[in-house]
Amino acid sequence: MSGVRQRWLGPAMFLPAVLYVVALVGVPFVLAFFYSVGDVKVGSVGYHFVGFRNFTSVLQNPTFLRALRNSFVFTVASQILVLVGANLLALVLKNAFRGRRFVRFLILLPWVAPVSIGSIGWKWILDSLYSVINWVLVRLHLVKEFSAPMWLGEPKLAMMSVILVHTWHMLPFATVIILAGWTAIPKDIPEAAAVDGAGFFRRMFQIELPMMLPIINVAVLFGVIFTFTDMTVIYILTRGGPYDTTQVLPSLAFFTGILGSDLAEGAAISIFLVPLLVAVAWLMLRSAHRAEVV
Amino acid sequence: MAVVQTRGLTKLFAKGQVGAVVDVDLESREGEFLVLLGPSGSGKTTLLRMIAGLEEPTSGEIWIGGVLVNDLTPRQRRIAMVFQSYALYPHLTVLGNIEFPLKARRMPKEERRRKAQWAADLLGIGRLLGRKPRELSGGERQRVALARAIVREPSLFLLDEPLSNLDAKLRASAREELEQFQKKIGTTTIYVTHDQVEAMAMGDRVVVMNQGAVRQIGTPADVYDEPQDTFVAAFLGSPPMNLLEAAGVIVGFRPEHFHPSAALPADEPVLKLAFRAKHEEYLGAERILYGVLEGGPFDGEKAVARMSSTLAARFAPDVVHDFAVAKKDLKFFDREKETRTEPRALA
Numbered sequence: 001m002s003g004v005r006q007r008w009l010g011p012a013m014f015l016p017a018v019l020y021v022v023a024l025v026g027v028p029f030v031l032a033f034f035y036s037v038g039d040v041k042v043g044s045v046g047y048h049f050v051g052f053r054n055f056t057s058v059l060q061n062p063t064f065l066r067a068l069r070n071s072f073v074f075t076v077a078s079q080i081l082v083l084v085g086a087n088l089l090a091l092v093l094k095n096a097f098r099g100r101r102f103v104r105f106l107i108l109l110p111w112v113a114p115v116s117i118g119s120i121g122w123k124w125i126l127d128s129l130y131s132v133i134n135w136v137l138v139r140l141h142l143v144k145e146f147s148a149p150m151w152l153g154e155p156k157l158a159m160m161s162v163i164l165v166h167t168w169h170m171l172p173f174a175t176v177i178i179l180a181g182w183t184a185i186p187k188d189i190p191e192a193a194a195v196d197g198a199g200f201f202r203r204m205f206q207i208e209l210p211m212m213l214p215i216i217n218v219a220v221l222f223g224v225i226f227t228f229t230d231m232t233v234i235y236i237l238t239r240g241g242p243y244d245t246t247q248v249l250p251s252l253a254f255f256t257g258i259l260g261s262d263l264a265e266g267a268a269i270s271i272f273l274v275p276l277l278v279a280v281a282w283l284m285l286r287s288a289h290r291a292e293v294v
Numbered sequence: 295m296a297v298v299q300t301r302g303l304t305k306l307f308a309k310g311q312v313g314a315v316v317d318v319d320l321e322s323r324e325g326e327f328l329v330l331l332g333p334s335g336s337g338k339t340t341l342l343r344m345i346a347g348l349e350e351p352t353s354g355e356i357w358i359g360g361v362l363v364n365d366l367t368p369r370q371r372r373i374a375m376v377f378q379s380y381a382l383y384p385h386l387t388v389l390g391n392i393e394f395p396l397k398a399r400r401m402p403k404e405e406r407r408r409k410a411q412w413a414a415d416l417l418g419i420g421r422l423l424g425r426k427p428r429e430l431s432g433g434e435r436q437r438v439a440l441a442r443a444i445v446r447e448p449s450l451f452l453l454d455e456p457l458s459n460l461d462a463k464l465r466a467s468a469r470e471e472l473e474q475f476q477k478k479i480g481t482t483t484i485y486v487t488h489d490q491v492e493a494m495a496m497g498d499r500v501v502v503m504n505q506g507a508v509r510q511i512g513t514p515a516d517v518y519d520e521p522q523d524t525f526v527a528a529f530l531g532s533p534p535m536n537l538l539e540a541a542g543v544i545v546g547f548r549p550e551h552f553h554p555s556a557a558l559p560a561d562e563p564v565l566k567l568a569f570r571a572k573h574e575e576y577l578g579a580e581r582i583l584y585g586v587l588e589g590g591p592f593d594g595e596k597a598v599a600r601m602s603s604t605l606a607a608r609f610a611p612d613v614v615h616d617f618a619v620a621k622k623d624l625k626f627f628d629r630e631k632e633t634r635t636e637p638r639a640l641a
Contacts, residue, residue, distance in 0.1 A: 186379060186381065188377045188378075188379050188381035189381045189383065189384075191348050191368075191377070191381065192375070192377055192381035192383075193383070193394070193398075194347075194348070194367070194368040194369060195346055195347070195348070195368045195369075195371075195373065195374065195375045195452075196374075196394055196395040196398055196442070197369045197372070197395050197398035197399055197446075198369065198394070198398045199369060199398075202397075202398060206394075206397075207383055210385045211383075211384065211385055213385075
């Protein structure tokens with residue numbers, strides 16, 4: 001192969017990916033920055049630089065502050081549930097048993113199915129009139145027919161519901177990552193720990209989990225970023241309601257910027273978390289790098 | 295009281311029989327270095343893992359220190375094991391690794407430190423305590439694994455091919471060190487290897503295994519000089535024992551007992567054999583001569599002779615030479631059962 005071809009082949013193969021990222025991620029991202037310090041509305045023709053006015057404005061908006069808090073609650077709670085759940089599932093699935101492949105397939109299903117379809121299913125499951133959960137609870141005489149819980153209509157229950165549905169959606173991915181981490185631990189090491197006198201919990205918490213830390217970090221990193229930036233489950237289940245109690249930053253940005261036509265303020269809301277997410281990503285990549293599995 | 299005893303110990307695997315163990319009765323003696331020797335797939339590691347409690351026997355009993363341990367977890371058996379890969383905990387320092395078994399026993403921190411320091415000093419790795427396993431050489435890792443094993447002063451030591459990951463040069467010195475070390479601490483040790491040199495050099499007794507069964511147990515001299523069957527005879531020694539068939543019996547003799555006739559004392563009763571030399575390997579200290587026997591009861595069978603390089607005689611290829619074996623060095627095996635039988639007169 002000639003020198004020139006060798007020199008240009010790599011970059012040429014790489015180019016479509018770069019173009020794709022620049023066009024679909026880079027441009028909107030720069031545009032959002034640009035909008036967030038301007039006065040753009042849907043349909044407006046000019047652009048005036050307004051500095052941080054949009055940011056000070058959203059910071060004074062109680063809905064924004066509430067959405068900010070909700071974003072943290074939503075993310076932290078769902079990630080804790082995902083982590084615990086994924087570890088438990090991985091623990092069960094790493095051992096061979098009859099039908100393991102089928103169970104693995106079932107668990108992966110929520111990740112493979114489009115989240116909107118899954119969420120619509122959940123919307124029916126949690127519906128105020130047709131909820132199958134309530135139907136079961138009523139038949140079991142655990143609740144009365146006319147005072148059944150409104151899963152999506154009461155602030156606390158609504159938050160709980162969106163967290164659980166989001167957890168359901170995120171669980172398979174984390175499980176697969178953690179399962180991969182677990183199978184990467186040489187069999188000798190937990191065996192050595194067993195002979196050394198460590199019981200199940202000591203093996204798990206002092207040997208296996210610390211060895212998997214870099215991989216768990218990856219799972220958490222992805223989980224946090226997907227959750228902070230995602231609004232599908234909330235948009236379909238509650239649209240941020242009731243009374244903005246499940247409103248998170250991405251959904252608020254969408255409602256303000258697209259449905260409410262205030263592009264500039266929407267942009268300010270949507271990039272508000274960028275510094276935080278960058279910091280999270282940096283921290284986790286660093287710790288993953290430091291704790292490399294031998 | 296035997297430290298370890300197995301009675302009719304059997305492990306069968308569903309898929310094929312590689313690594314299976316069949317009806318093994320074994321008894322270790324206090325403080326001895328017992329070597330399990332066999333080719334790969336002979337079940338020696340499976341046997342060790344059953345003693346450690348990492349593998350559940352299909353049937354049979356395991357006794358450690360007079361206690362039936364079949365239903366005890368590895369943790370309850372209170373033994374120490376060194377794995378072939380060393381299985382060091384990669385996220386812990388050397389100190390953390392050595393302390394781990396003590397931590398598992400909830401020993402107070404002070405005492406733990408002291409013990410770990412003692413074990414580390416015993417193995418000469420005191421200066422490595424702050425390092426992570428990935429920063430150590432192969433030999434250092436092996437020492438850490440040993441330190442981790444001895445730190446809680448177990449009544450039984452299990453070692454699974456601990457030298458096989460070291461390069462050849464280091465292996466010889468590590469072997470010597472390990473042997474001295476075992477003598478010093480005096481802990482009953484069961485050592486698995488497929489390397490007969492290791493087995494002969496280190497073992498107080500050697501257990502030769504093949505296809506899951508124990509073929510012979512004895513001192514290195516026993517198993518080498520008085521093999522109980524043709525497997526043991528052929529497995530030990532390099533090159534292995536010459537096994538020749540004649541008149542319904544298998545006759546065996548070691549290559550080093552197969553001499554030019556002139557080299558044997560005149561009054562020694564011998565079996566004379568005409569040996570057509572084929573080719574010679576010069577190995578420095580010794581020479582290996584390959585050839586074919588001619589005439590007599592073993593006509594056409596291949597044989598190997600092993601001589602010291604100091605022997606001046608030269609053996610031209612494709613020439614028949616007069617060779618002989620002292621009658622006392624001939625071993626006889628039953629042709630059907632392949633086990634040792636009484637000497638008998640050859641035609």
